[in-house]
Amino acid sequence: MRMTNKSLKEYLSFLYTDQRELIDFIDTVTTNHSFFFRENKSIEYIIQQFNLSPEKEKKEFKIWCAACSTGDEPYSVAIQLKDLGLSFSILATDISHTVLETAARGIYRMDKMQNVPLPLLHRFFQQGTGKYKGQIKVRKEISRHIVFKKFNLISDPAPQIQFDAILCRNVMIYFDFQTSEKVIHKLYHALAPKGYFAIGNAESLMNMNHNYIPVKKIPSLYIK
Ligand SMILES: C[S@@+](CC[C@H](N)C(=O)[O-])C[C@H]1O[C@@H](n2cnc3c(N)ncnc32)[C@H](O)[C@@H]1O
Known part of the structure; x- marks a missing residue:
């Protein structure tokens, strides 16, 4: 101003x-802070459950990363699903045009990769050389599964898709109580029956009116 x-x-x-x-x-x-394999326990659990599903051979798992920032989160999910040979598509959305541009480029500094297991790092990323030294690029075999799109959690209507998992992590912490409650209801309707809903470790659905069921022993994870 x-x-x-x-x-x-x-x-x-x-x-x-x-x-x-x-x-x-x-x-x-x-606030766009994010990094690869951040708070990965809930993601690991969701992927394990997908892998145990009797339908996994013929099913394409649909995931929505609803505040994806610079892409670290959807790419982290994608490489773990790919590693298990599961079929999937990811919708990755954010309100910010700038972070979505970075996400679509898929080029990162090495310091964001500290939590990525080495075999996955070698398999799914290309090391930069020359002017890209110290940077790393997500391989096409991963990025082709992800669509990045602008979406405002507060004002846009949810997509008419039934997702198997929705991640809405480390964003509601910036919303007031009423806004968060509206957002979690909106996302509930976009979730398939028995779909997973993950929030950030510093967030809570406590005192909110909702129908999500907490997943035992996995903090910040719910099931429809
Ligand atoms: C701290 S980042 C979290 C990124 C990632 N989910 C994680 O946990 O690492 C929060 C993101 O929420 C986005 N955001 C803030 N308000 C939003 C809104 N109303 N709708 C969609 N995204 C929003 C910001 O642009 C930012 O990229």
Whole structure:
């Protein structure tokens, strides 16, 4: 606001008319911190359950990463599913245009990879050389399973897809109670029966009115 020299009212209408400013505004007010294999216990559990499913040979598992930031989370899920030879597709969404651009590029600094098991790192990433030294790129065999799309959890209607798992992690921590409650209801309807719902370890559904059932011994994981 200071840079544009506008009052609050003027700045708000400016946001409605100027796409570039809206992108900059969203980048300023959102926190995009993420890294590969972050809070992986719940993801590991979901994938194990998919792998035990009697339908796994003929089924394509559908996953929605509903606040995917720079892509670290959907790529982490994808490489673990691929490693087991499961068939899957991932919808990865975020409100921020800028993080989605980074996600679609799939190029990362090595320090984001500290939790990735070495065999998976070697198998599913290409080491950068020359000007890309110190960076790493996700291989096409992984990225082709993921569609990145802009989506506002608060205002956009949920896709008409029944997902086997929805990850909505480390984003509701920035929402107020009522907003979080609305979002978890919206996501519930996009989840297939017995589908999994994961939130961040620092988040909670406590005191919210909902029908998710907690998964025993796995914090932050629920089932429909
Ligand atoms: C801290 S990151 C979490 C990334 C990842 N889920 C993880 O756990 O590492 C939070 C992300 O939520 C996104 N976000 C914030 N508000 C949102 C909204 N209303 N709809 C969709 N995404 C939103 C931000 O742009 C940011 O990329």
